Amino acid sequence: MRTVDLIQKKRDGHELAREEIQFLIEGYTKGEIPDYQMAAWAMAVFFRGMSARETADLTLAMAASGDMLDLSPILGIKTDKHSTGGVGDTVTLVLAPLAASAGVPVAKMSGRGLGHTGGTIDKLESIPGFSTEMSPEDFIRQVNTHGVAVIGQSGNITPADKKLYSLRDVTGTVNSIPLIASSIMSKKIAAGADAIVLDVKTGSGAFMKTLEDSIRLAEAMVSIGTETGRETVAVITDMEEPLGTAVGNALEVRLAVETLQGKGPADLVETCLTLGSHMLVLGVKADSAEEAKDILKSKLSSGEALAKFKEFVAAQGGDPAVGDDPNLLQVSSRHVTVPAPRGGYVGHITAEEIGLAAMELGAGRETKESVIDLSVGVQLLRKTGDAVQEGEGLAVLYAKEGQSQEALDRIAKRVQNAYLLQDEAPEHRKLVHAVISKNGVSYP
Incomplete structure (x- = not known):
């Protein structure tokens, strides 16, 4: 079995057999298949896709590449x-x-x-x-x-x-x-x-x-x-x-x-x-x-x-x-309230922007090696549909002691901009x- 043949097979839109997928995963894990060949295969999958059976075989091959927990001693359905x-x-x-x-x-x-x-x-x-x-x-x-x-x-x-x-x-x-x-x-x-x-x-x-x-x-x-x-x-x-x-x-x-x-x-x-x-x-x-x-x-x-x-x-x-x-938890004592720039209703809050603001405060990692601060983050005072007056709080930033005022001002602006304020109450958005x-x- 040759890796290049399996790359070409997937490139041409054919299904790989279970043994072929296992060969790829085992070989790549052991370092026998180089990155450039596995990258070519992944790109072929990106464009050609995989069948349900192929995807299940890939899943099982990756699961079996390391430790697998045996939870059978636990009583009941886990x-x-x-x-x-x-x-x-x-x-x-x-x-x-x-x-x-x-x-x-x-x-x-x-x-x-x-x-x-x-x-x-x-x-x-x-x-x-x-x-x-x-x-x-x-x-x-x-x-x-x-x-x-x-x-x-x-x-x-x-x-x-x-x-x-x-x-x-x-x-x-x-x-x-x-x-x-x-x-x-x-x-x-x-x-x-x-x-x-x-x-x-x-x-x-x-x-x-x-x-x-x-x-x-x-x-x-x-x-x-x-x-x-x-x-x-x-x-x-x-x-x-x-x-x-x-x-x-x-x-x-x-x-x-x-x-x-x-x-x-x-x-x-x-x-x-x-x-x-x-x-x-x-x-x-x-x-x-x-x-x-x-x-x-x-x-x-x-x-x-x-x-x-x-x-x-x-x-x-x-x-x-x-x-x-819950006040026994260590939450930063340094906090800043983000005010509403105008009155109205909260029509939308861009989740990703709030998440990125929390990451800038130190609550999240930019890379796997980043050190995080467990005490910082963003507390939302208003959610979609809530009414707010100009100057009232939209959110509270909990910041670490060493954070500069310039950085805090920038993060506060980011959170403020994540809120869409409008004159009319928005329609209810489905949760599920x-x-x-x-x-x-x-x-x-």
Whole structure:
């Protein structure tokens, strides 16, 4: 088998056999296939695409390139949730203990933030004492004992994907649906889940900017899940404006605690209930999404979800007192209010601009090597549809001590410009655009 023959085969629009895909992935991971040949193959895929079967084979080959967690000792159906990334995406912090309180075992491996999208591991590490590292044995033991554990990705999970993604990043082949879908799903399969709920963001703050592209990506990932024997559901959720009211690590944990206390913003609560309802159905804890939502609402109102959060935090070395008093989190004491330049209604908030502003404050990474400040970020005082008077606050910037006034003024202007103010109240924007399962696409 020769690499050049497989490049030409894909270039000419033919399907590759499973053995041919395994040959490419194994050879590239071991360094036997050079970057220039793999880049040529990725470009051929970019233009020619891959069939559902090919994409599933690619996913499994990348998953098998490194460690694969065996979660079979965990009792019950292990249901994972994955987000494609957004601004203020605090969902896991709320949803993991919420789903666990309803009896769904949550054994989750999460990542760190990069660019304007935040990472769950960074957020959890803003809780004093919280550790995101543990052995596989301790990970399994914690889920069996407490129902939930969230850890960072190990160094040898899907090394083929890490290597191929770095190559795609510099060869113009990132925006390929089969390659994106297999990248995401290879990590989910290596992490050992029985069932997967995907939160596919769409809009200005998301990787996929249009609903059409988001649905295409969701369909590809659900197809991979089906082909590889995992029950998979994808929910397309809105990311035209930030989710919730906080963007930044400790700020988002504080918001998550407030949400579990029953004081969360409507959009964050609804997103968690929607995704959680599918987790309960796949985990066989409810017969329908409607029944599952009712169960989750009762867990929130009874305080059981908050109690599970505190139990989860304590199990991983964190201070469970943050569940009673989120002010124990280290949030920067230096803050600046961004005023409204005119009165009216908030017609739109550009999510990506808010995310980039938070990154400039130090809450996000420009590169993987960047050091972030867990105490900084942006607090949104007004969301779309809210009325505001001239001079009233739109948002609050939490800044690090060493940040110059010039930089703060520039960031404040960026946040101010991210707000579209208009004379009339805007129409209500849908939060959930579509649900994709092996049975097709439905529009709620």
